[in-house]
Amino acid sequence: xxxxxxxxxxxxxxxxxxxxxxxxxxxxxxxxxxxxxxxxxxxxxxxxxxxxxxxxxxxxxxxxxxxxxxxxxxxxxxxxxxxxxxxxxxxxxxxxxxxxxxxxxxxxxxxxxxxxxxxxxxxxxxxxxxxxxxxxxxxxxxxxxxxxxxxxxxxxxxxxxxxxxxxxxxxxxxxxxxxxxxxxx
Amino acid sequence: xxxxxxxxxxxxxxxxxxxxxxxxxxxxxxxxxxxxxxxxxxxxxxxxxxxxxxxxxxxxxxxxxxxxxxxxxxxxxxxxxxxxxxxxxxxxxxxxxxx
Numbered sequence: 001x002x003x004x005x006x007x008x009x010x011x012x013x014x015x016x017x018x019x020x021x022x023x024x025x026x027x028x029x030x031x032x033x034x035x036x037x038x039x040x041x042x043x044x045x046x047x048x049x050x051x052x053x054x055x056x057x058x059x060x061x062x063x064x065x066x067x068x069x070x071x072x073x074x075x076x077x078x079x080x081x082x083x084x085x086x087x088x089x090x091x092x093x094x095x096x097x098x099x100x101x102x103x104x105x106x107x108x109x110x111x112x113x114x115x116x117x118x119x120x121x122x123x124x125x126x127x128x129x130x131x132x133x134x135x136x137x138x139x140x141x142x143x144x145x146x147x148x149x150x151x152x153x154x155x156x157x158x159x160x161x162x163x164x165x166x167x168x169x170x171x172x173x174x175x176x177x178x179x180x181x182x183x184x185x
Numbered sequence: 186x187x188x189x190x191x192x193x194x195x196x197x198x199x200x201x202x203x204x205x206x207x208x209x210x211x212x213x214x215x216x217x218x219x220x221x222x223x224x225x226x227x228x229x230x231x232x233x234x235x236x237x238x239x240x241x242x243x244x245x246x247x248x249x250x251x252x253x254x255x256x257x258x259x260x261x262x263x264x265x266x267x268x269x270x271x272x273x274x275x276x277x278x279x280x281x282x283x284x
Contacts, residue, residue: 003275005278005279005281008275008276011199011275012272012275012276012279014199015200015203018203018222018223019207021222022222025222026207
């Protein structure tokens with residue numbers, strides 16, 4: 001049996017498409033646990049800040065500390081993806097870089113009021129998701145833009161319920177996104 | 186130039202091997218995930234997997250997760266080798282055409 005060059009090119013194109021879809025599915029599946037982790041932590045952080053505003057700042061430091069420690073543990077305990085060695089490490093370091101840049105921006109623009117901070121930090125991380133989505137899959141882009149849009153809506157129109165709004169939209173959005181990614185991956 | 190691999194050459198089986206080859210050695214995909222990736226029906230995928238398993242290119246593992254049956258598929262070393270050789274053959278055809 002022999003093949004024509006056009007058929008060979010068609011086969012290679014099919015292979016490339018399946019490989020791309022498979023890698024994306026693997027990335028979706030592996031990142032789902034990070035989404036769920038941060039979603040749960042955000043629900044806790046916003047609810048805690050809403051209930052105990054005087055301890056909100058300390059609560060957020062605890063949330064970030066637990067989040068980064070857990071993400072590091074998850075990232076290092078899981079086997080690496082072939083052809084994408086250390087995917088979980090860039091994901092972890094990406095989160096740390098976003099966190100660092102958040103503080104750099106705050107050092108320039110000055111301290112924020114609690115309400116502003118509650119809108120600022122989700123947008124920093126959603127910017128990361130949206131940018132990652134340009135390479136890793138549209139789902140990340142959609143999630144980042146959606147949560148940012150809902151954060152802005154809550155910031156301007158949710159009144160005194162902004163903390164709870166963010167618990168549902170920010171934390172709940174990440175949990176829902178993570179569960180959806182788990183289905184895909 | 187070596188010939189095409191008669192088993193992997195078929196379009197659906199080629200896609201199956203392409204998806205499994207992306208995974209690391211020993212890693213497996215669930216039946217439903219694989220079905221979604223290559224756009225096959227249950228029956229179609231099952232038949233092609235039987236052919237690939239018969240050739241020793243894939244290993245099929247059936248187990249229960251809780252009460253739910255789960256079928257996991259992975260490429261064997263022979264399957265990866267055969268797929269790599271087939272891809273090399275496809276590239277060779279195109280290269281020969283260009284020269």
